[in-house]
Amino acid sequence: GIQVEQSPPDLILQEGANSTLRCNFSDSVNNLQWFHQNPWGQLINLFYIPSGTKQNGRLSATTVATERYSLLYISSSQTTDSGVYFCAVEEGGSEKLVFGKGTKLTVNP
Amino acid sequence: DAGITQSPRHKVTETGTPVTLRCHQTENHRYMYWYRQDPGHGLRLIHYSYGVKDTDKGEVSDGYSVSRSKTEDFLLTLESATSSQTSVYFCAISETLPGGAYTFGSGTRLTVV
Numbered sequence: 001g002i003q004v005e006q007s008p009p010d011l012i013l014q015e016g017a018n019s020t021l022r023c024n025f026s027d028s029v030n031n032l033q034w035f036h037q038n039p040w041g042q043l044i045n046l047f048y049i050p051s052g053t054k055q056n057g058r059l060s061a062t063t064v065a066t067e068r069y070s071l072l073y074i075s076s077s078q079t080t081d082s083g084v085y086f087c088a089v090e091e092g093g094s095e096k097l098v099f100g101k102g103t104k105l106t107v108n109p
Numbered sequence: 110d111a112g113i114t115q116s117p118r119h120k121v122t123e124t125g126t127p128v129t130l131r132c133h134q135t136e137n138h139r140y141m142y143w144y145r146q147d148p149g150h151g152l153r154l155i156h157y158s159y160g161v162k163d164t165d166k167g168e169v170s171d172g173y174s175v176s177r178s179k180t181e182d183f184l185l186t187l188e189s190a191t192s193s194q195t196s197v198y199f200c201a202i203s204e205t206l207p208g209g210a211y212t213f214g215s216g217t218r219l220t221v222v
Binding site: 001031033035041042043044045048086088095096097098099100101102 | 140142144149150151152153154157159165167168197199209210211212213215216
């Protein structure tokens with residue numbers, strides 16, 4: 001099955017810093033989503049982005065499907081950005097998302 | 110929230126007992142999923158449903174069964190709970206495939222003692 005690798009596994013920032021999270025996948029996909037799991041465990045869908053670039057406030061994401069990677073950018077980080085960020089992909093015809101193991105982000109005040 | 114609720118939120122049960130977790134949605138979405146989350150493993154798919162009475166296995170389906178008799182409800186049953194099934198269980202819904210955005214419930218923390 002498809003493999004999803006996220007990097008870095010852990011990231012510690014000071015408030016106000018920018019960061020880039022990466023997601024590599026091993027095969028072509030027709031669905032790619034980014035999620036944020038907050039410290040209380042809730043999973044929030046950030047982006048549905050099988051290709052191209054999207055922006056939502058301080059967050060933006062880019063997926064280059066032909067090169068099999070996606071990037072999540074967080075600008076001017078805040079303590080509320082802390083948590084785990086997951087990338088998930090759907091292989092063509094599989095009807096299900098496969099998750100990476102996540103990047104744990106800690107933003108210190 | 111997108112109208113997806115899981116119950117119970119927390120449960121402690123004894124080894125060998127059956128346990129049923131419920132996922133209820135008010136969005137009339139076709140697709141529903143059960144995932145488990147464990148440290149070091151991320152989220153792994155247990156079972157999913159693509160319609161009433163239409164279900165299929167995920168990557169970690171052993172020891173679990175599911176049922177979907179109505180569009181809005183997707184039940185996950187641990188037939189005989191084991192300590193290895195201690196986990197956080199998440200339900201998710203999606204309107205369309207391919208390419209549907211997922212919405213997750215708040216999770217059920219299950220402890221098997």
